[in-house]
Amino acid sequence: MTADDGTGKRGPRASGRSPGRLLWAGSAVLAVALVALLLAQRDDPPPGDPPRRPVAVAAAGGDVVVLDDDGRLVAMAGGPDVPTGLVVPGARALAAGGTGLVVVDGRRGEVRRLGKSAEEELLAGPAQGLAEPVAVAADLQRVVVVDAVGPSVWELREEGSRTRLAGAEQGLVAPTAVALAADGTVLVADPGARCVHVVSPTPRRCGTAGREGAAGDSGDGGRARQALLQEPVAVATAPDGAVYVADRAARRVRVIREGLIEPFAGDGREGSGGDGGPALRAQLRDPTALAVAGDGTVYVVDGGRVRAVDPDGIITAVP
DSSP states (O other): OEEEOSSSOEEEOOOSOOHHHHHHHHHHHHHHHHHHHHHHHHTSOOTTSOOSSEEEEEEETTEEEEEETTSBEEEEEOOTTOOOSOBOTTEEEEEEOSSSEEEEETTTTEEEEEOTTSOEEEEEOGGGTOSOEEEEEEOSSEEEEEETTTTEEEEEETTSOEEEEEEGGGTOSSOOEEEEOTTSOEEEEETTTTEEEEEESSOEEEEEESOTTOBOSBOTTSBGGGSBBSOEEEEEEOTTSOEEEEETTTTEEEEEETTEEEEEEOOSSBSOOOTTSBGGGSOBSOEEEEEEOTTSOEEEEETTEEEEEOTTSBEEEOO
16 A cells, blocks of 8 residues: 655655664563573573572581572582482482482382482382382481371382381371481481481380470470470481481570480571571571581581581581
8 A cells, every 4th residue: 555745756655663663672581581480490490500498408527518498409519429400390308328328209209319329219109109209318227207197107128128127106296307326326306206216126115315295495404304395396417426306496406415415506586597606506596407518517507508616616507
């Protein structure tokens, strides 16, 4: 079509789309495409990124690995047998011990070993009787799993055997964490019973710390089995025999040596202050997971970040 240009001559009719409008439209399309690309990348962050919101930490020797709430494994320090940069959707707990890492996949109800080259080995799942695995510990000979249904604690041996170590009849109420001591003792943190059990080799209800069903935050300096705990959600062991217990409600970490319990980190107040100073004077917000490295450093998952207490008792935030 043509139009009069005001001089009596007729030429092509204007389209009504100015170059500025076309440029704006093209920019809008480009912006939408960039946003879509960023959103797509958000669920697959670069392996070198720090953990977004840590939910678990594991240590074996000099290897320290953090699991975040995206199911991503991030190395704080790693040796040749520690796979990192992997993503395990649904992962909720992990352990470092033996070869590679052992991960609890809460979405599938499975426990799997991850090798350095990202190969996976299914250790146990619904077909082997697991219902809701929530915690795991491992060494060179075995993997120990806490199942919230029952509840129960299972030992998986390298040769393929599976043994039930404990259940409700041994006092388990709502166990959330497990640790293996150097002498082979299996410890289970049970906030439902407000104590830490020994489940192997000789089961003892509340055999490590706390009094069954009695809530409190007292007993420092005395026998650990006479102390009161409020919500012991995590337990970890050190090569020297020390046992660390994270009490979520009390916002403290306590240490047990030779049967005696002492404060280790947190002054009982909710907060995140104190980094760079004594751990006993620092504030904890939500201590939910523990691990002890070979050099004695204790790692604490606290309110969405990881903090480390060195052998001198100084607490710092882990980048």
